[in-house]
Amino acid sequence: xxxxxxxxxxxxxxxxxxxxxxxxxxxxxxxxxxxxxxxxxxxxxxxxxxxxxxxxxxxxxxxxxxxxxxxxxxxxxxxxxxxxxxxxxxxxxxxxxxxxxxxxxxxxxxxxxxxxxxxxxxxxxxxxxxxxxxxxxxxxxxxxxxxxxxxxxxxxxxxxxxxxxxxxxxxxxxxxxxxxxxxxxxxxxxxxxxxxxxxxxxxxxxxxxxxxxxxxxxxxxxxxxxxxxxxxxxxxxxxxxxxxxxxxxxxxxxxxxxxxxxxxxxxxxxxxxxxxxxxxxxxxxxxxxxxxxxxxxxxxxxxxxxxxxxxxxxxxxxxxxxxxxxxxxxxxxxxxxx
Amino acid sequence: xxxxxxxxxxxxxxxxxxxxxxxxxxxxxxxxxxxxxxxxxxxxxxxxxxxxxxxxxxxxxxxxxxxxxxxxxxxxxxxxxxxxxxxxxxxxxxxxxxxxxxxxxxxxxxxxxxxxxxxxxxxxxxxxxxxxxxxxxxxxxxxxxxxxxxxxxxxxxxxxxxxxxxxxxxxxxxxxxxxxxxxxxxxxxxxxxxxxxxxxxxxxxxxxxxxxxxxxxxxxxxxxxxxxxxxxxxxxxxxxxxxxxxxxxxxxxxxxxxxxxxxxxxxxxxxxxxxxxxxxxxxxxxxxxxxxxxxxxxxxxxxxxxxxxxxxxxxxxxxxxxxxxxxxxxxxxxxxxxxxxxxxxxxxxxxxxxxxxxxxxxxxxxxxxxxxxxxxxxxxxxxxxxxxxxxxxxxxxxxxxxxxxxxxxxxxxxxxxxxxxxxxxxxxxxxxxxxxxxxxx
Numbered sequence: 001x002x003x004x005x006x007x008x009x010x011x012x013x014x015x016x017x018x019x020x021x022x023x024x025x026x027x028x029x030x031x032x033x034x035x036x037x038x039x040x041x042x043x044x045x046x047x048x049x050x051x052x053x054x055x056x057x058x059x060x061x062x063x064x065x066x067x068x069x070x071x072x073x074x075x076x077x078x079x080x081x082x083x084x085x086x087x088x089x090x091x092x093x094x095x096x097x098x099x100x101x102x103x104x105x106x107x108x109x110x111x112x113x114x115x116x117x118x119x120x121x122x123x124x125x126x127x128x129x130x131x132x133x134x135x136x137x138x139x140x141x142x143x144x145x146x147x148x149x150x151x152x153x154x155x156x157x158x159x160x161x162x163x164x165x166x167x168x169x170x171x172x173x174x175x176x177x178x179x180x181x182x183x184x185x186x187x188x189x190x191x192x193x194x195x196x197x198x199x200x201x202x203x204x205x206x207x208x209x210x211x212x213x214x215x216x217x218x219x220x221x222x223x224x225x226x227x228x229x230x231x232x233x234x235x236x237x238x239x240x241x242x243x244x245x246x247x248x249x250x251x252x253x254x255x256x257x258x259x260x261x262x263x264x265x266x267x268x269x270x271x272x273x274x275x276x277x278x279x280x281x282x283x284x285x286x287x288x289x290x291x292x293x294x295x296x297x298x299x300x301x302x303x304x305x306x307x308x309x310x311x312x313x314x315x316x317x318x319x320x321x322x323x324x325x326x327x328x329x330x331x332x333x334x335x336x337x338x
Numbered sequence: 339x340x341x342x343x344x345x346x347x348x349x350x351x352x353x354x355x356x357x358x359x360x361x362x363x364x365x366x367x368x369x370x371x372x373x374x375x376x377x378x379x380x381x382x383x384x385x386x387x388x389x390x391x392x393x394x395x396x397x398x399x400x401x402x403x404x405x406x407x408x409x410x411x412x413x414x415x416x417x418x419x420x421x422x423x424x425x426x427x428x429x430x431x432x433x434x435x436x437x438x439x440x441x442x443x444x445x446x447x448x449x450x451x452x453x454x455x456x457x458x459x460x461x462x463x464x465x466x467x468x469x470x471x472x473x474x475x476x477x478x479x480x481x482x483x484x485x486x487x488x489x490x491x492x493x494x495x496x497x498x499x500x501x502x503x504x505x506x507x508x509x510x511x512x513x514x515x516x517x518x519x520x521x522x523x524x525x526x527x528x529x530x531x532x533x534x535x536x537x538x539x540x541x542x543x544x545x546x547x548x549x550x551x552x553x554x555x556x557x558x559x560x561x562x563x564x565x566x567x568x569x570x571x572x573x574x575x576x577x578x579x580x581x582x583x584x585x586x587x588x589x590x591x592x593x594x595x596x597x598x599x600x601x602x603x604x605x606x607x608x609x610x611x612x613x614x615x616x617x618x619x620x621x622x623x624x625x626x627x628x629x630x631x632x633x634x635x636x637x638x639x640x641x642x643x644x645x646x647x648x649x650x651x652x653x654x655x656x657x658x659x660x661x662x663x664x665x666x667x668x669x670x671x672x673x674x675x676x677x678x679x680x681x682x683x684x685x686x687x688x689x690x691x692x693x694x695x696x697x698x699x700x701x702x703x704x705x706x707x708x709x710x711x712x713x714x715x716x717x718x719x720x721x722x723x724x725x726x727x728x729x730x731x732x733x734x735x736x737x738x739x740x741x742x743x744x745x746x747x748x749x750x751x752x753x754x755x756x757x758x759x760x761x762x763x764x765x766x767x768x769x770x771x772x773x774x775x776x777x778x779x
Contacts, residue, residue, distance in 0.1 A: 011746030269707030
């Protein structure tokens, strides 16, 4: 009689959030820094973003269609990858490179490993590193800077390689940082499209925190580690506080810490693993800035940490319920049989 | 000091439909079906024959096993059949079917046993067993076995009135309308267990119930009332003990191993009635609600009443139900045959309309880690799921699948809508089915 009743395993209710709503939140949060980039770099930011997003969606759709897999563009993750990719590229990047980057990010890094949630490298950052190789880049300088001006050639902001540490800082600027705190905070500095405005990046991060899309652990550990090390060991003859603020705001640190290092697929799920992941990213970033003179320190340190996520989750596994982490019997944990 | 358990979640409580509705009494139906298994432990064997005349409160089935609980008739009438009948937990179970003669004649064994103060602990324990009491919060563990395992070992007695599952208001109404029964049962439990500390634990969405209980208690009392934050699964035994005492029950151990004993508020009230009226457990309060129900109600229902009869007695369905549950939406069991009877552990009957069904499950984990944060047992559901899907049983065991209490928090918060708990149930079964000798030490 009741053959139309649904039988399924508990629980029978679900929270409202789903994959799509989370990805939409990511897009909303990324809107803030992109808006600033649009303001500073001009219309080219918009066209680059459109190319990047459309290419990501198209490649994901085509790949899954060709391999007869379920359609996945509805989850919006391809769109997020597109925006993240454009965020780490300079505004002067040629369109064909953006399209190539989108292909690498979506097809090679993401889909070949099984799609959403299965990739072990951050697609946008891996594509950024790949494009760097393609262009034989050691920095932002060539050839991305060749055609660095925006679509209509009106930008007064220039994306230039940002020396973040080491001797070049002293040589170039004689012991002071090249930008004021205020300019760096608001974003009136050269850099990749999405990284220039610390203020708006933090606003986007705050939105993600409020929406509980990310937790504070990774960004705080990442930024905190960099802050601590650069404050303790300033270089280039700059005052330590100036040097610290410069390192926090002038490069891709905030973008990396808030939007890249928190990428679900490529970061630990355990709370302790997340702290360790953030600290690791911070340490590597500082090392690369100090000893490798690479402006992409943030990008490479996150990619490197991506490869040890599973190990960090093993290390960071929560304490078993009812079993003390250290020591044996204490009040409450042990059995007392009278 | 109130402690906090880690993890958990906060589903919308949805209790408003029945929160303010007084408990109504459902008259016994024309026929009751009493499954021989309404508790954890050995099933009972009938002690009546077909055609035999039985009376209200008469023993119908019992077992000699240590862990079991006897079953009594909620009606007077005639035994119609002893046969396999649908059980709300699935499958068919040997059941005694009794036809109600409508006369409600009590059995001679049903007489007041005195007061808890006057009785000795051993007499009380015998009353608990003979009344067929089981944990009425949903677990249905025989109460006398729990008392036996806890006697002499407990310094803390906790009355569980958290009622953390959404929709359910059965215990809430009980505390509001019969606080003296709850307190009376608690007094009997105090006498049995002699704890140093006795705590009534209520969630913060039932402050009125806490207030009613406080007024019922004498001005000077050693019973503490603790209002806990509303967080699922606050009423799960291990989490409740953690909240009240800060102690954690070690894996595979019992509450008594951390010197605690936890009883449900409805169990205490049933114990009180067993002592003062002599009536064994033949009725319980059930919340009937959900989007497909015409009239949401709290009902005192004779145990053994077919589920469909309970729904019909409240006015039936507003629209065709797409899903019917016994118990709450987080841990309840979906029903496919509504002729199955209401059993002792069932605190709610929920019926959901089609458009109120949660979106169907997906299969893509985005590794967001929400399940890890939500797990109140400190497990890693994301990795457990992955290994269960790939049949990696050794890893599954190493991830302590056995610690999972199947509370549903991980599935609830999962944005990919994965069937996590279902996968863990399957995983536990796979581990049980594994050839012996292959366990990893």
